Each structure stands twice: as C-alpha cells, then as structure tokens.
Amino acid sequence: EAGVAQSPRYKIIEKRQSVAFWCNPISGHATLYWYQQILGQGPKLLIQFQNNGVVDDSQLPKDRFSAERLKGVDSTLKIQPAKLEDSAVYLCASSPRGGDTDTQYFGPGTRLTVL
Amino acid sequence: AQSVAQPEDQVNVAEGNPLTVKCTYSVSGNPYLFWYVQYPNRGLQFLLKYITGDNLVKGSYGFEAEFNKSQTSFHLKKPSALVSDSALYFCAVRDRNQGGKLIFGQGTELSVKP
Numbered sequence: 001e002a003g004v005a006q007s008p009r010y011k012i013i014e015k016r017q018s019v020a021f022w023c024n025p026i027s028g029h030a031t032l033y034w035y036q037q038i039l040g041q042g043p044k045l046l047i048q049f050q051n052n053g054v055v056d057d058s059q060l061p062k063d064r065f066s067a068e069r070l071k072g073v074d075s076t077l078k079i080q081p082a083k084l085e086d087s088a089v090y091l092c093a094s095s096p097r098g099g100d101t102d103t104q105y106f107g108p109g110t111r112l113t114v115l
Numbered sequence: 116a117q118s119v120a121q122p123e124d125q126v127n128v129a130e131g132n133p134l135t136v137k138c139t140y141s142v143s144g145n146p147y148l149f150w151y152v153q154y155p156n157r158g159l160q161f162l163l164k165y166i167t168g169d170n171l172v173k174g175s176y177g178f179e180a181e182f183n184k185s186q187t188s189f190h191l192k193k194p195s196a197l198v199s200d201s202a203l204y205f206c207a208v209r210d211r212n213q214g215g216k217l218i219f220g221q222g223t224e225l226s227v228k229p
Binding site: 004006031033040041042043044045048055056091093098099100101102103104105106107108109111 | 119147149151156157158159160161164166205207209211215216217219220221222
C-alpha cells in the first residue's frame, strides 16, 4: 500500500513570496491533516479535513495560510505572503475515518526555509 | 486542555541495554495515546497506540509502552536497544474534544551507542 505522498520535499523562498505544498493521502482515507513542525518542537495541527470539508482550522493563520481539498482526495496548502517564522517542516497525514482510535499516517514532509 | 510532556530532551543508552523514553499526559476523560518515531529527513512513523484494555501495548520494531493511569504516564520501552533505534521519538494524545487532532510532546532524542 502506497503511503502519504508530499511534494516538494524542500523549498527555499524569500520572505513575502508565496509557496504551495501538495499532499496525496493514502487511498481511501477520508481524513487529511496538515501539521507544522518547527525545529525542536512537536508537530502542531494547522487544518483537518473530513472528505472535502474542514473539521478544524482553529490554529491556521488565515491571514496568510489557506488550504483546500478538492474532490476529497489531494490537498494543497498555501502560504502567501511567507514570513521568516514560517520556516518549518510541513507534514501531511491521513487516517481512514478520522475517528478517535484511528492511526494517522504521515508523509515525508516538506522542509520550508524562508530567507 | 489536553497536553503531553516528554521530560527528557535526550536519552543516551548503550547498545544491548534496555531503554525507556518517558511521557506524561493530561487529558479529560479516557486517554488515547500514541508513540511515533522520526528519522532524519523523514516523516513520523507510527509505533504503537493505547486505546483501552491491557496496560502493556506492543508495537513495531520490538517497542512496547506501559500505560499507567494513576501516574498519567505512557513510557516507551525496549528490552535491548539497537544503534538503528537512534531517532527522535514523539508521544501524542488524541484531543477528543476538538475533532480528534493529535497533541504532541516536544520530542526526545534517543542516541544508542555501540
């Protein structure tokens, strides 16, 4: 079974530029998560989708971050404009149903460096 | 609020010795607890989870974790460490009040020396 796919793996941009990350979850998984992992910290949830609807985006900085999950499969996370503090690894995860006992499976992440 | 604490930033053990990576939690209601491992430049890999039942949970790569409700702990253990176990380990608790997101600890760097 193929895992969660993410691209690109690495991205370097100047502050105030925009950037987009792509995620393809495990086939059949209804729930998709985007986490931000700052160096030295544990991942923090940015947004959670159930199919193509948003379940939780309470920690998404909506003035600069946006995400969508068209057709309930792939997802894109965008940052516009980027700030220095956005430098982090962006992890995508998926789970079968989003239930409390579900295991979340993570992709390899996209390492973003903002200069 | 749900929270997880990993009191040790780094754990050093010799190959062949037992290892323990500590985790304590604070939740309302019954906890759902998880351990993940992260190798350099890789995503998080699931090791094991506690949902209910037996307090000793067995997982991947010979790891196990002991759930202790009275001490609100969920320590990760392995009887005999391997050099290849060297990685970053994260404990997490399910936030059942907010859509099921995972709340992660800050991580513990495990270093196993030959």
